[in-house]
Amino acid sequence: MDIRPWRLQAKRVVYQDRWVEVALADVQLPTGRAYTYTTLRRVPGAAVVALNGRQEVLVQREYRYPLDAVVYQLPGGLVDAGESPLETARRELREETGYEAEEWELLGTVQDNPGLIDGATTLFLAQRLRPASTAQLEQAEFVTSEWRPLSWLRERILAGEIEDRVLLAAFAFLAARGLIPER
């Protein structure tokens, strides 16, 4: 079957602000047919799996307006201009939780929705943590942080209480590495 890239004929930006760009792309499909595709882009992000010596992970709860719900998630945020994702991860961990880490390891990348959005989040494992300062949150951030065993995270996933793609991806990356304890 033909899965060649489509040919872009024209792209019109229909909405743009500092967070997101929405565009309509007129493409030619491999069959030759014309098709208009809605495509979004957002600023890339970075997130942190902070793991302490007791195999506990730093989990946040935050009110998220798009879902009108308080959700479990990881420390993290958007990559600022000139920053690498690792620099973002270090900065967000410090700002949101007050922790610094001596050991950083790349876990992987998760995309919000490859069929709709170019929206990547790069995940890092942070270990050998120490409290360095008090958290300094931005004006629209209302976040709590709590240390939870990895087995607690598994039970919350089984109970259907974890829906954030970044936190589920973090569990997948840790499980693939054999870091989740047996039930």
Add this chain to the structure above:
Amino acid sequence: MDIRPWRLQAKRVVYQDRWVEVALADVQLPTGRAYTYTTLRRVPGAAVVALNGRQEVLVQREYRYPLDAVVYQLPGGLVDAGESPLETARRELREETGYEAEEWELLGTVQDNPGLIDGATTLFLAQRLRPASTAQLEQAEFVTSEWRPLSWLRERILAGEIEDRVLLAAFAFLAARGLIPER
């Protein structure tokens, strides 16, 4: 810390089509301050972890325009009007792969990005599969399907080749249930 819901003052839709709605919400933060929040909504989706008797999963590769790349993903699609997510999962498995399943089980839900989008995908585990028809793809779908062992999926995750949030969430849901074999 206060994580009470924000108070909505006004919401303006700035872009809308059949796939996505983009709105600006003027909210009052718990501090009392005014803030404008970009919020998106898309049609909900459903996806299928089709698992055969050899513990192999049906993985797709599809060209995804927003990333300009061929990505690994699962069978699935958007929920049609009047459909339940389970009905969508059954339909998409049949349309995209030609398979039907006798056993269906809810795995969980993953959200594209709780900080930006109301965009849920409900995942189901489908077992006792049989080929029922040939795949019937929509005009913009160019998809290949392949049976792969769960250990293959883990290795692809470790190699950084899996970025779709649905496929990573599927691995997390299976790992939480103890269904991923040891390395």
